[in-house]
Amino acid sequence: xAMTIDVERLEGNPxxxxxxxxxxxxxxxxxxxxxxxxxxxQDGARGLVLDLANLTFMASSGLFALHSAVRIMRGDxxxxxxxxxxxxxxxAADHDSTASNVRLAGSQEAIARVLERTGMSxxxxxxxxxxxxxxxxxxx
Amino acid sequence: xxxSRRLAVAADVDRLAEIRSFVRDxxxxxxxxxxxxxxxxxxxxxxxxxxxxxxYRGRPGEIExxxxxxxxxxxxxxxxxxxxxxxxxxANPDPRRAPRPTRSGGMGxxxxxxxxxxxxxxxxxxxxxxxxxxxxxxxxxxxxxEG
Numbered sequence: 001x002a003m004t005i006d007v008e009r010l011e012g013n014p015x016x017x018x019x020x021x022x023x024x025x026x027x028x029x030x031x032x033x034x035x036x037x038x039x040x041x042q043d044g045a046r047g048l049v050l051d052l053a054n055l056t057f058m059a060s061s062g063l064f065a066l067h068s069a070v071r072i073m074r075g076d077x078x079x080x081x082x083x084x085x086x087x088x089x090x091x092a093a094d095h096d097s098t099a100s101n102v103r104l105a106g107s108q109e110a111i112a113r114v115l116e117r118t119g120m121s122x123x124x125x126x127x128x129x130x131x132x133x134x135x136x137x138x139x140x
Numbered sequence: 141x142x143x144s145r146r147l148a149v150a151a152d153v154d155r156l157a158e159i160r161s162f163v164r165d166x167x168x169x170x171x172x173x174x175x176x177x178x179x180x181x182x183x184x185x186x187x188x189x190x191x192x193x194x195x196y197r198g199r200p201g202e203i204e205x206x207x208x209x210x211x212x213x214x215x216x217x218x219x220x221x222x223x224x225x226x227x228x229x230x231a232n233p234d235p236r237r238a239p240r241p242t243r244s245g246g247m248g249x250x251x252x253x254x255x256x257x258x259x260x261x262x263x264x265x266x267x268x269x270x271x272x273x274x275x276x277x278x279x280x281x282x283x284x285x286e287g
């Protein structure tokens with residue numbers, strides 16, 4: 001199944017991008033997610049909602065894309081694939097996910113399980129819906 | 141007694157969706173829960189992706205997937221013609237640290253997922269060259285959401 005990526009810009013403080021993923025995120029398409037986040041950041045977005053409500057599968061390459069999104073939205077260079085998990089853990093340790101400017105909205109159960117099993121859920125604010133995620137980022 | 145089926149696709153990440161669909165349907169038809177299907181789909185995707193990206197490395201080749209049910213156990217085999225690689229003995233991650241996510245579902249998180257989402261994982265060298273990876277899991281009921 002192909003995956004579609006929809007990007008919506010929201011004005012406000014901070015300006016946000018809502019990136020909605022529909023389908024299955026795997027090794028054939030994860031780079032498009034990284035590109036979409038990079039473009040949103042370059043376009044001025046300083047908060048990111050990844051709307052996963054219609055995402056039915058996420059491979060480890062998708063986890064790599066999510067990790068890259070966190071780095072890009074922090075203004076860092078995207079992670080070197082060989083930089084090591086240690087760097088990711090240090091980031092998770094010094095980074096309170098409730099203060100993260102990347103939030104995941106509407107994860108289905110299978111996706112939530114993958115995030116839990118790999119410890120990746122700690123990197124993100126997690127919300128039931130995209131509106132909750134937007135409110136959390138813009139303090140509405 | 142049991143049932144078995146087989147899929148063969150070109151070694152291309154664009155074919156992973158077909159492999160996942162094959163596994164999802166097989167587990168459902170064998171009477172497994174949605175959760176078991178999701179876990180095995182995840183494990184098979186990681187294994188197949190590893191073979192395509194790190195085994196074939198862009199060279200033409202084929203990935204075969206076989207799914208069978210025997211004695212209330214689902215058995216899924218992933219076969220390739222790649223250099224021998226045994227994910228069951230590949231560098232065990234430091235247990236104090238989760239493994240790293242690597243590009244294209246590499247050998248970090250992918251192998252951890254593979255191991256954690258199949259009940260049993262066995263590797264054999266394939267006669268004639270290549271690998272056979274066998275994932276086995278007891279069938280739970282469709283209503284049983286434990287896993």
